[in-house]
Amino acid sequence: MADFLKRTWLEIDLGAIRENYQKIRAFVSPGAQVMAVIKADAYGHGVEYTAREMSEAGVEWFAVSNLEEAIQVRRAGIDKPMLILGYTPPEYARQLAVNGISQAVFDQSYGRRLSACAQRDGVQVRIHIKVDTGMTRIGFPYRDNVEDATSVDEIEEICGLPGLYPEGIFTHLSCADEEGSAEVYTRLQYDLFLDIAGRLQRRGISFELRHCCNSAATLHYPEMHLDLVRPGIILYGMLPAPGMRDPLELHPAMEMKTVISQIKEVPPGVPVSYGRTFVTPRQMRLATVPVGYADGYPRALSGNAEMLLHGQHVPVVGRVCMDQCMLDVTAVPNAQEGDTVTVFGGGVTVNELAGRAGTINYEIICGISKRVPRVFLRGGQVESMTDYMSIP
Numbered sequence: 567m568a569d570f571l572k573r574t575w576l577e578i579d580l581g582a583i584r585e586n587y588q589k590i591r592a593f594v595s596p597g598a599q600v601m602a603v604i605k606a607d608a609y610g611h612g613v614e615y616t617a618r619e620m621s622e623a624g625v626e627w628f629a630v631s632n633l634e635e636a637i638q639v640r641r642a643g644i645d646k647p648m649l650i651l652g653y654t655p656p657e658y659a660r661q662l663a664v665n666g667i668s669q670a671v672f673d674q675s676y677g678r679r680l681s682a683c684a685q686r687d688g689v690q691v692r693i694h695i696k697v698d699t700g701m702t703r704i705g706f707p708y709r710d711n712v713e714d715a716t717s718v719d720e721i722e723e724i725c726g727l728p729g730l731y732p733e734g735i736f737t738h739l740s741c742a743d744e745e746g747s748a749e750v751y752t753r754l755q756y757d758l759f760l761d762i763a764g765r766l767q768r769r770g771i772s773f774e775l776r777h778c779c780n781s782a783a784t785l786h787y788p789e790m791h792l793d794l795v796r797p798g799i800i801l802y803g804m805l806p807a808p809g810m811r812d813p814l815e816l817h818p819a820m821e822m823k824t825v826i827s828q829i830k831e832v833p834p835g836v837p838v839s840y841g842r843t844f845v846t847p848r849q850m851r852l853a854t855v856p857v858g859y860a861d862g863y864p865r866a867l868s869g870n871a872e873m874l875l876h877g878q879h880v881p882v883v884g885r886v887c888m889d890q891c892m893l894d895v896t897a898v899p900n901a902q903e904g905d906t907v908t909v910f911g912g913g914v915t916v917n918e919l920a921g922r923a924g925t926i927n928y929e930i931i932c933g934i935s936k937r938v939p940r941v942f943l944r945g946g947q948v949e950s951m952t953d954y955m956s957i958p
Contacts (some may be wrong), residue, residue, distance in 0.1 A: 576940045576941065577941050578621045578818075580615065580943065580949065582804075585800065585876070586814075586819070594788075594791055595838055598774070605651070606631045612952045613635070613642070615942045617642065618643070621644050621646055627649065628644070630648060630650055631651055633658055633661065640666075649667075650669050653704075654668065662689075663692075664689070664716045670693070670694050671693045671694070672704040674723065680730065681728060683729075690747040691732070693733060694775070695732065695734070699754075699759050699762075701759040703738070704872070705738075706720060708759075709758065717762070718765050734776065735775075737776060738778070738780065739778055739782070741856065746917060749788070752787065754819075775793045781805075782807070783795075785813060800820050803806040803817045803818035803820075804916060821908060822910050823907065823911075824873075825906055827856050827890075828903060829851075829852070829854075829902065830852050830854075832852050837886035839886075839887060843884060844869055844885075851894070851901070854892050855891060855892075855909075857890070862934035863909060866924060866925075867882060867886055868886045869921075875907050876900065877899060879914070880895050880898060880907075880911065889924040916931060940953075
């Protein structure tokens with residue numbers, strides 16, 4: 567094992583990330599580029615090494631949430647085109663241009679201010695027009711092609727402003743990971759997107775890149791791939807929603823590990839952890855592991871989850887603490903202090919934990935805190951590591 571504090575850590579399989587990308591690349595329609603979404607520290611996987619792996623594998627574009635994330639990627643030596651999907655203060659127009667970062671423009675006021683700042687700084691900022699076809703988050707509203715017709719005029723104005731280069735136009739599909747009536751809504755969003763892009767083209771405004779497919783749409787709506795797709799969570803081997811069909815047989819890249827710090831023989835009738843919500847019903851052997859909600863292991867899993875020890879499932883007992891929790895290892899007589907425990911990975915999936923915690927897999931993996939080192943593996947061997955809190 568690499569030289570790091572062996573308390574709680576993530577193991578990231580770089581080979582799985584490359585393989586997942588290659589499967590997605592082969593599946594995507596010919597002519598469509600792949601924009602890998604690496605926001606939130608590559609969904610908790612550690613952006614520096616995972617983005618570099620994707621770049622070397624052939625990813626054409628990257629997408630992030632904000633300027634800080636974009637600069638972090640540039641400092642890692644990755645020079646592929648990159649789009650900021652969210653808000654950047656217009657005053658940072660020069661930083662966008664100098665670093666070759668494209669910016670989403672989502673309303674008339676923002677576009678005007680970005681243009682003014684670009685002119686002030688003597689730069690040109692590449693922009694992607696964001697259209698709101700039904701997500702109701704950010705974007706020029708186009709949920710009805712009659713009531714929202716003014717958005718066409720506003721976009722036309724923005725695309726003609728000095729200091730801006732209209733490179734792309736995109737929308738976000740809100741329920742492409744669902745079936746039934748959601749499919750009708752997804753197709754409505756897609757039709758509206760094509761409609762506004764067509765109306766702009768008839769006015770002489772065309773874009774190099776039209777894109778709308780997130781992970782779910784990339785997998786289930788290949789006819790919507792257009793010029794570019796934006797896979798996120800599927801790059802890391804997970805699906806956007808429970809029960810979704812996986813035509814690519816993706817492999818999760820992340821496992822979370824910890825160690826046993828102490829084992830106690832506990833008689834019946836003894837309360838365990840905060841609130842005394844669990845009382846030993848019999849003689850039990852309990853192990854404490856140094857992982858808790860401050861590491862990203864949700865408190866909602868108190869008495870509601872299992873970990874893996876020597877290949878066996880061992881239940882979490884009592885409430886999850888900030889930095890620790892307890893396991894019933896009575897059925898594993900060879901358990902001892904220092905043994906490695908798999909928090910998730912293998913037979914304990916992130917999807918299973920998310921369901922038990924009443925949340926989604928995205929929140930679990932993005933919520934792993936920065937005090938948990940990311941250890942990067944290739945072929946089962948440690949290749950590199952990111953330790954945000956390394957000891958000098």
